[in-house]
Amino acid sequence: MNIIILGAGRVGESVAESLVSEKNDITVIDTDPRRLRALQNRLDLRGVTGNGIHPAVLEAAGAPDAEMLIACAALDETNLVVCKIARDLFNVTTTIARLRAAEFQDGQTPDTRASFGVDKVICPEASVTRYIHKLVEYPEALQVLEFARGRVSLIAVRAISGGAMVGHIISELPQLVPRSAMRFVAIYRTDERGSDRQILCDGATRIEPGDEVFVLAATKDIRRVLDTLRLRDEPVRRVLIAGGGKVGLRLARQLAADCRVKVIEANAQRCEYLATQLPGDTLVLNADSTDEELLENANVRDTDLFLALTSDDEDNIMACLLAKRLGAKRVLALINRRAYADLVQGTQIDIALSPAQTVIGELLTHVRRGHVEAVYSLRRGDAEALEAVAHGDRKSSKVVGRRIEEVALPAGSQIGALVRGVGDAAEVIIPHHDTVIETGDHVIVFLPHKRMVREVERLFQVGAMFF
Structure with missing residues (x-):
């Protein structure tokens, strides 16, 4: 597929990296020639300098x-204008715009397709917020992803002693x-060298303690699934958020109704704005989240969930490590650089989350061939689950x-x-x-490697005649 990506920032770079790996023809537009050169030196794509x-x-x-344009520039206005031009002047079939303004997700603006020629709106901040909110709802999980309009969920969980299935074989379920x-669609186990490998x-x-297990089940059964693999955690009631940016503010608003929320923000002016946007009982602290004394005074030891959501990867990692050492039950770091995320995942930091990776699945839905309803990128982009x-x-x-048993799935993949x-x-x-697939069925497939995607896509493409 011929795809144009506008913007070589963090989101645009992650999108390009994911799509190039699937042998699409990618062209990236950016005003910074140095950024484009760095991208071209690393990935097999073409760069065009300009506005x-x-x-x-x-x-x-x-x-x-x-065939597709993905607008990931910094400004919403730029992305809207580019999609409009691409549709009206060049008849680009599919246009996707990254829009940060909450109004575009809340339906307070004119229809983006009719007015601006935008087929799909993506918002990394909104995607990250939804992702974290699921982890607050199910604190035992590493990941909760929904398919078929929420009827089916894929749960990633770290097995620990005490779960009904831990220490037993799957056939005993x-x-x-x-x-x-x-x-159970996949299990990843840490080997003697400290590397994760699929078994x-x-x-x-x-199933052994420490295994990272991926399980598919009806959404109504999520709680039962989690109980089979680990003892139930206490509900999240106390949350400390480091970083009062777009993600931090969105999340604090959502959690304030059910949790006691504290927000740490280094910028004094931003703190004043946060105080006007959050309920009166939400404590906003103007401080550095990597200050150990500050974390102690904020009672991080009593925190059920510590979220480091600043724009600085190093600060997020350091804040999480400090919070964990000081007694926080669970910590999550927002990390933009994939190398950092791979490095810290599974250490003292419980969850390393990449904002760009949370939206990759939304984009891949439009790239996939055949009738694909939903796609999720898993394990930092290595695996994939699709509907x-x-x-x-x-x-x-x-x-x-x-x-x-008759479906010619790639080795290691499963219909769950x-x-x-x-x-x-x-x-x-x-x-x-021996279950027979019927026409109209929504089929949830787990793929341990992205290179298998094309084979699965071909399975679900309908031909005029099949031999």
């Missing part, structure tokens, strides 16, 4: 032949946890009318759940090897 609002720059980037429909996940696999809709019949489809029917009549099915 994307100018039609001549878009034309030089190949807009007449582009029906006896140990009766009436629990779930599917075979079948009925004979034994595809089966269409056609046995003659025109490679999946419809076939048992699960099916959703059959629509509306209130929709049924969540945890399939067995």
Whole structure:
């Protein structure tokens, strides 16, 4: 697919890295030639220096032949104008804009497609907020991702001693946890060198303490799934947020109703603004979140969840390490650099979250071939989970009318759940090897490697004739 990306900042860079790895033809536009050169030296893509609002720059980037434009510039206004020009002058099929203003997500502005030619709006700040809010709801989980309009969830959890399934093999699940429909789709285990590796996940696999386990189940059964793998954590009631930027403010607003929230912000002017936007019982501290004495005075030892959400990766890492050492039960660091995220994940920092990675899935939904409803990038972009809709019949489809065991999935990938029917009549099915896929089924597939994506996409493409 020919794709133009406007903006070579952190989001644009992450989007380009993800899409290049899937052998798309990528062109990146940016006003900074040094940033483009650094990107071209690292990735197989083309760079065009200039302002994307100018039609001549878009034309030089190949807009007449582009199938998709992703506008990730710093300003919302720039992204809207570029999408409008791309649609009206160059007939670009799909336009996606990164928009930070909350009004564009809340429906307070005119329809973006009709007014600006934008097919899809993405907002990393909103995506990060939704992600963290799920972790507050389920504090035992490392990740909770929803499919089929929230009917099915993929849960990532670290197994610990005390869970019903820990120390047992997967085939013992029906006896140990009766009436629990779930599917273990992947297990990652730390080896003697400290590196994570995926292990075979079948009925004979034994779940050990420390394993990172990915499980698919009906959303209504999430709590039961978590209880099988670890003892239940106390609900999150006390939250300390380091960083009062867009993400910090969004999250503090959402959590204030159910939690006692404190916000640490280094900028005095921003603190004054936060005080006007948050409930009166929310404490806003004008201080440095890496100040050990400050964290002690803020009673970090009594905090259920410490969130480091500043724009500085190093400050977030240091603040989390300090908070953990001082007694915070659980810490999360917002980290933009992938190398840092890989380095700290699974150490004293419980969760390392990349803002760009949270929106990659939203973009990949539009890039995927076949009828793909949802895509999530997992394990810092190495693995993927997608929801595809089966269409056609046995003659025109490679999946419809076939048992699960007959579907030619890549080695290591798994079909973890099916959703059959629509509306209130929709049924969540945890399939067995002899379950037959029907047309219209929403099929949730886990892929341990992104290189398998094309094979799975081809399975769900309907042909005029299939031999």
